[in-house]
Amino acid sequence: MPPKRIVTPFSLPIYAFGLAAVLGALALSHPACLADGSIRPIDALFTATSAVCVTGLIVVDTGTFFTPLGQTVIMVLIQLGGLGIMTYTSLALILLRRRISMTDRLAVGQSLLHDPSFDLRRFIFLVISGSLVLEAVGCLALWALDPRGFHFFSAAFHSISAFCNAGFALQSDSLTRWHNDVGVNLVFMALITVGGLGFTVVNEIVHKAADKARGKKIGRFTFHTRTVLSTSAMLVLVGTGAIFLGELFGPAENGVPMHERLLHALFQSVTCRTAGFNTVDVGMMSNVALVFMMMLMYVGGSPGSAAGGAKTTTFRAVVGFVVSQMKGRPQTVVGNRALDQETMNKAITLTIVGGITVALATLVLSITESHLGAEGLHRGMFLELFFEVVSAFGTVGLSTGVTPKLTDTGRAIIIMLMFVGRLGPILFLTALQEWQTKPRYAWPEEGLMIG
Known part of the structure; x- marks a missing residue:
C-alpha cells in the first residue's frame, strides 16, 4: 500500500484522537494523578478515551479517584477533544460549501480556496478563542451562583465539560x-x-446580532443554520414532553412538584444531546423515558460542534426522505430546498451503519456481560446495556449504572464505540475508501422487487 494512502486528510483525525487517548492514558497512570496511586491500564485508557472523545462514561469516580492533577489532565483532554473536532468539522463544512473537493483543499491549503477573505489561521483562532470566552463566561456564572458548590477549579472544569458536551x-x-x-x-x-x-451556526448568529445592533439590515439565516436551529428546537421540545410524560408516574419523580418535574425533563432532554450530565438518577427512570432518551442520544448534536451522535442534519434529512417518499416526491425536500444525492447517500449510510454498529455492540455486550442478569435472567439487563451502547456511540455519557460493572471485554467494546461515535462512521468509511483503488468500470444495472 503506498504511504501516501495511509495518511490522508480523512485519516488524520483518527490518528490524532487515538494518539491523544493513549498519551492521556499514560498520563493518568502516573501516581501523581491518582489518589491511591494505582489504576488498571484498561481503566486508564477507558477514562482517557471517554475524555478525549467528550463522552463522560466513567469506570472510576472522577472526583475521588483522581488528584487535582489527574482531574486537570482529564480537563485538558476534554478541551483538546472538543476543540479538535469542532475545528476540523467546522473547516470541513466551510470547504464543502464551496463545492470543491475537500481532499484537494486540505491537501494544498489556502491557495485553492478562491476566497481572499478566508484566512485559515484566523478561522482556527476564532474557533478556539470563541470557545474559551464562552467557557470563561460559564465558569464565572457557576462560580457566582454557587461559590461553595463550584469553587473556581470546579467551575472551570464543569464549564469546559458542559461546553464540550463531555458530561464529566x-x-x-x-x-x-x-x-x-x-x-x-x-x-x-x-x-x-x-x-x-x-x-x-453560532458564528452566524453572532454576526447577525452584531449587524442588527448596528442598525444594519440583516437577511435570512443560511439553509444549514435554519435547519440546525429548527431541528434542535423541535428535538428539545418533543424530548421534554416525552420525558415528562414518561416520568409522570415513575418512581424517580414520586412526590416531586410539577414545576421541578418539568425542569428535570427539560434538562434531561438537553443533556441527551450528547452532554451526559444528569439531575436525576437515570437508573430509576422509567423504561418509556429511557427509550425516548436513547432516541435523542442517537441523534445527538449538530455538525461542526463538540457534540456527537448521528447529528441533527442527518436526522432531518432522513425524516425528509421518508416524508418525500410517502408523498411520492422524486426529491428529498427539507424546508424550501431539495437535498442532493450525495447528501442523502451519506445520511442514509450513516443511519444504517450506525444502527448496525449499535445492534452488534448490544448483542456482544449481552454475551460478555451476562453476569449482570439477576438469577440468570439476562434479558432483564437488555435495556440497560442497550442504553449504555447508545450512550457510548452518541458520546453522551449517561448511564443507568452499568459502566463500572462491565468486564474488561465490555469496557474495550465501549472504548471502541466512543472512538467510532466521536469521529463518526462516515469518517471511518471515507478513510477506508481513500485506501481503496476506485474501479474504472460500472456494473450493469437491474431492477429488484422490494417490499
Missing part, C-alpha cells in the same frame, strides 16, 4: 444536588446548547 463531573452523583436550582440548570443548558450547535 467532579461529583459522583453528577448534578443531582442542583436538581431544583434554576440558575445552575440554565447555565449548564446554555453551555450544552451552544457547544452542540456548531461553530458555523
